[in-house]
Each structure stands twice: as C-alpha cells, then as structure tokens.
Amino acid sequence: MTEAELIKKMAEATESTRAKAGRAVKAMADVIVDAIAAGEVVRVPGLGSFAPTMRRPRRGRNPQTGASINIPARTALRFRAGKAVTDTLNRSIPAAPSREAPIRSLAHPVKVIGHSGSRCGGKAAARRRRPGGHCRPGR
Numbered sequence: 329m330t331e332a333e334l335i336k337k338m339a340e341a342t343e344s345t346r347a348k349a350g351r352a353v354k355a356m357a358d359v360i361v362d363a364i365a366a367g368e369v370v371r372v373p374g375l376g377s378f379a380p381t382m383r384r385p386r387r388g389r390n391p392q393t394g395a396s397i398n399i400p401a402r403t404a405l406r407f408r409a410g411k412a413v414t415d416t417l418n419r420s421i422p423a424a425p426s427r428e429a430p431i432r433s434l435a436h437p438v439k440v441i442g443h444s445g446s447r448c449g450g451k452a453a454a455r456r457r458r459p460g461g462h463c464r465p466g467r
Contacts, residue, residue, distance in 0.1 A: 364405060376410040
C-alpha cells in the first residue's frame with residue numbers, strides 16, 4: 329500500500345477530506361519517529377509496538393574483496409505486532425486440495441548445499457564431493 333492509498337483509505341474511514349487525512353498520517357509518522365529517536369517505546373493499541381534497539385559493533389567481511397571491516401554500532405527499529413494483528417494474520421484459512429501427485433520419499437535423501445550447475449559438475453558430482461569444496465554435501 330502506498331502513502332496515497334493509505335491517505336485515501338483513512339479519509340474514507342474517517343469521512344474527512346484527503347488533505348486532513350494526509351496531515352493526520354504525516355503527523356502520526358512524525359510523532360512516532362520523534363519518540364523512537366528519543367529512545368521511547370511507542371505502543372499503538374490494536375497494531376503493535378515500535379522500539380529502538382542497539383546493535384553492537386562487530387567485525388564483518390567485504391564480500392567482493394574478502395577484507396575484514398569494522399561495522400559500527402547503530403540503532404535499529406524493532407516492531408512487535410500486537411495480538412489483534414497476529415490473530416488476523418493467522419486465521420485458519422482452508423487450503424485448496426492439491427492436484428499434484430504425492431511426492432515419494434527417498435530411502436536416503438541427500439541434501440546438497442551450493443551450486444548444482446555445470447560449474448560444479450552437477451548434483452551427482454556434488455553428492456560425491458568431499459566436504460569443504462565449493463559445493464559440498466549437506467550438513
């Protein structure tokens with residue numbers, strides 16, 4: 329849903345103009361952001377809670393060069409959905425019957441991690457390869 333769609337739905341729900349609904353949506357977002365920036369937890373009944381959380385500094389790797397880098401500490405946002413939201417999302421919806429044939433299980437299934445293309449010799453080669461190679465059998 330875009331901001332414009334949200335404003336339109338808010339205007340319809342409150343029976344007000346789009347301009348008033350737009351100002352209300354922007355004001356609510358500004359208040360929430362300001363409170364989180366101040367370190368407060370914001371609880372919206374029926375929706376959930378927004379809380380700032382600190383991420384510690386850590387060591388990482390540049391995936392292109394493999395060089396070790398320092399990732400600084402930062403503040404992240406945590407959202408925890410309220411009970412009403414989780415109940416709405418997890419309502420039991422009857423599943424449609426499947427038309428596919430049932431999958432037969434293998435006696436000894438092999439989980440392959442990594443590539444299975446020609447570069448690695450295909451899935452059969454990946455099954456035979458020793459652990460530690462580019463494409464190795466599952467753990």
